[in-house]
Amino acid sequence: MNALDFSRLPVTNEADVVVCGGGTAGVFAAIACAHQGKDTLLIEQFGSLGGTATNGLVTPLMTVHIPGNPQCSYLYNQLQEKLLALGAGNKGGTAFDPLLLRYALEQMCVEAGVRLLYHTFIPEVIKEGDDVTAAVIANKAGLSLVKGKIFIDATGDGDIAVRAGAEYNKGNPETGKNQPMSLRYIIDGIDMIALGEFFSAEAQRTGVNGAASVWNNGVEMYAHCCRGNAVTLTKLFEEAIEAGDLIVEDHIYWQAFGMPGRYGSIAFNCPEFFENIDGTNPEDLSISQVKGKEAIVRQLAFYKKYMKGFEKAYIAEIAPMVGVRESREIICDHVLTAENILGKQKFEDVIAQSNYPIDIHGKQLTNRYLIEPADDGKPWYEIPFRSLIVKGIDNLLVVGRCIGAEFIAEASVRIQPTARSTGEAAGIGAALAIEAGKSIRAISGADIRAIMIEKGAKFA
Numbered sequence: 001m002n003a004l005d006f007s008r009l010p011v012t013n014e015a016d017v018v019v020c021g022g023g024t025a026g027v028f029a030a031i032a033c034a035h036q037g038k039d040t041l042l043i044e045q046f047g048s049l050g051g052t053a054t055n056g057l058v059t060p061l062m063t064v065h066i067p068g069n070p071q072c073s074y075l076y077n078q079l080q081e082k083l084l085a086l087g088a089g090n091k092g093g094t095a096f097d098p099l100l101l102r103y104a105l106e107q108m109c110v111e112a113g114v115r116l117l118y119h120t121f122i123p124e125v126i127k128e129g130d131d132v133t134a135a136v137i138a139n140k141a142g143l144s145l146v147k148g149k150i151f152i153d154a155t156g157d158g159d160i161a162v163r164a165g166a167e168y169n170k171g172n173p174e175t176g177k178n179q180p181m182s183l184r185y186i187i188d189g190i191d192m193i194a195l196g197e198f199f200s201a202e203a204q205r206t207g208v209n210g211a212a213s214v215w216n217n218g219v220e221m222y223a224h225c226c227r228g229n230a231v232t233l234t235k236l237f238e239e240a241i242e243a244g245d246l247i248v249e250d251h252i253y254w255q256a257f258g259m260p261g262r263y264g265s266i267a268f269n270c271p272e273f274f275e276n277i278d279g280t281n282p283e284d285l286s287i288s289q290v291k292g293k294e295a296i297v298r299q300l301a302f303y304k305k306y307m308k309g310f311e312k313a314y315i316a317e318i319a320p321m322v323g324v325r326e327s328r329e330i331i332c333d334h335v336l337t338a339e340n341i342l343g344k345q346k347f348e349d350v351i352a353q354s355n356y357p358i359d360i361h362g363k364q365l366t367n368r369y370l371i372e373p374a375d376d377g378k379p380w381y382e383i384p385f386r387s388l389i390v391k392g393i394d395n396l397l398v399v400g401r402c403i404g405a406e407f408i409a410e411a412s413v414r415i416q417p418t419a420r421s422t423g424e425a426a427g428i429g430a431a432l433a434i435e436a437g438k439s440i441r442a443i444s445g446a447d448i449r450a451i452m453i454e455k456g457a458k459f460a
């Protein structure tokens with residue numbers, strides 16, 4: 001719908017590869033592409049990188065549930081070194097401080113020569129034949145065009161692919177609803193030793209010991225209390241609901257993580273929403289911000305009234321970005337199916353491997369379909385490069401949570417390690433296509449994988 005004839009806008013930037021969106025997948029795509037010597041421009045609507053992982057405050061990294069936790073990414077190793085040097089990561093490579101991850105990713109882009117264009121939104125594209133030729137950008141300088149040879153859609157929602165006319169899936173095919181969204185937050189100023197003692201006392205009071213602990217002298221902590229699970233904090237949540245200090249929704253999904261380098265600080269994976277959950281609908285996103293902050297203030301009051309250790313605690317950050325688990329999945333040359341995932345399908349052009357459960361959140365209970373171990377001794381499924389190539393378009397790749405996948409498959413594919421792998425593979429693939437002067441479709445997934453491995457990626 002280019003009725004406004006955007007093609008007459010001035011061209012303000014040009015690059016070999018234009019990465020649209022600076023979340024987990026987009027940053028890995030941009031750095032990998034720049035490492036291959038290509039002029040790479042990364043466009044991001046906010047003023048920092050990391051997307052859902054940082055501006056959505058989603059920490060820690062899940063693991064791929066493959067023995068040895070191999071990472072199909074060489075950039076994973078480089079980022080891990082940076083986070084450890086900053087005191088913002090753990091040795092296992094899963095926990096991280098989302099605020100310093102913004103800095104670490106930005107520094108990696110600067111060192112790789114990625115050009116960053118922050119505070120810039122992409123509302124539209126220009127397409128000629130089967131190619132995207134330019135992104136329309138909107139920022140403080142007004143509207144203009146950015147031209148590129150290859151575009152990588154890392155918007156999480158497939159914005160670029162959809163504007164270019166790609167088909168997509170959206171939501172659960174049975175209900176039409178997307179996965180629940182969450183607005184995450186961080187609380188600082190917690191006395192972790194007192195909190196650990198409170199968890200132990202609560203376990204004694206209730207006779208239930210599980211899912212609430214502080215260890216390593218208060219440096220590390222983890223807790224969850226989701227409705228339907230009998231854990232240490234269940235009774236406390238029920239009492240607070242009974243007293244009107246919490247509402248039932250506060251208890252459906254509640255989870256808390258300590259973070260390396262942030263003593264006395266906890267990142268909460270909640271509140272979660274079950275209505276108005278279309279991450280591509282600006283009104284739903286706005287409702288989530290308002291309802292989310294109301295819930296966060298209510299939850300802080302609950303901690304202060306019912307737990308120990310929160311006496312001097314305060315809200316350090318509320319995510320500027322609503323946490324969207326699932327919105328659109330773009331139809332690509334291969335669409336990953338539930339059968340592919342549950343059947344642990346292997347592909348010749350594999351660029352990522354995982355065995356993370358199919359994790360569908362919902363109002364009743366979280367549905368987690370654990371993937372049974374494979375009888376061939378290879379307990380994982382694979383993602384082919386073709387699941388990143390947007391059907392019907394010659395120079396557009398899609399990465400991260402909106403790659404070619406059915407709703408059920410996306411519920412496993414969405415985790416950050418997999419988003420990193422898809423981004424890295426796309427960045428290398430785009431560079432190879434430019435070098436060969438060919439369509440992205442002519443590039444072999446095996447060649448991309450070989451470069452990833454040569455640089456230090458580990459495939460199972």
Ligand SMILES: Cc1cc2nc3c(=O)[nH]c(=O)nc-3n(C[C@H](O)[C@H](O)[C@H](O)COP(=O)(O)OP(=O)(O)OC[C@H]3O[C@@H](n4cnc5c(N)ncnc54)[C@H](O)[C@@H]3O)c2cc1C
Binds near residue numbers: 182
């Ligand atoms: C509440 C919640 C909890 C989760 N828990 C975990 C967990 O514990 N561990 C784990 O590994 N994974 C978890 N996940 C999943 C995982 O964090 C995300 O799926 C993943 O981070 C998505 O990465 P991405 O790069 O695809 O997208 P994003 O990180 O969302 O990046 C998209 C980027 O594009 C930008 N953008 C979007 N549209 C435009 C546009 N039109 N113009 C310009 N910029 C644009 C955005 O600002 C953003 O920076 C969770 C997700 C949620 C929501």
